[in-house]
Amino acid sequence: MRIGQLAEATGTTTKTLRFYEESGLLPPTERLASGYRDYAEEAVGRVGFIHRGQAAGLTLAQIRQILKIREHGQTPCSHVQGLLGERLRELDAQISELLALRETISQLHEKASKPEPDSCSADQVCRYI
Numbered sequence: 001m002r003i004g005q006l007a008e009a010t011g012t013t014t015k016t017l018r019f020y021e022e023s024g025l026l027p028p029t030e031r032l033a034s035g036y037r038d039y040a041e042e043a044v045g046r047v048g049f050i051h052r053g054q055a056a057g058l059t060l061a062q063i064r065q066i067l068k069i070r071e072h073g074q075t076p077c078s079h080v081q082g083l084l085g086e087r088l089r090e091l092d093a094q095i096s097e098l099l100a101l102r103e104t105i106s107q108l109h110e111k112a113s114k115p116e117p118d119s120c121s122a123d124q125v126c127r128y129i
Contacts, residue, residue, distance in 0.1 A: 006039045010047040017047070024064055025050055057087045 007014045020026040021037075026046060029037040046067075053063040062083055069076040112128040120127045 001039050001041070001043075003037045003039065006043055006047065009044050010051070012047060012051070020047070020050065023060065025060060025067065056084065057091070058083060 003014045029039050032038050066076045108128055
């Protein structure tokens, strides 16, 4: 299939597909006599895998690692499990940081709900921040 057909089938752009090919996420394609790229049907599944990996928060480098493991005839399951565990830890840390930030903003918001503009000094822009 041509690059435009693959882009349409996978909900991506031709520019993205060229980038994937240049960066080793998609294998180099055959070229037709006209010079057009001719992608195999398997490319649809591979692009879908790339998109699912990105949706899970994996980097393109991590996705490339997984693909290389598979290309060498091995199953990448344990590697993927490790990456997903790392991603979970990162998300847990981000959630903790966001909850702490929410608490801080909630406290500031509460203080600001009872405005006392006369209590601000000249060197303060706003006493609530």
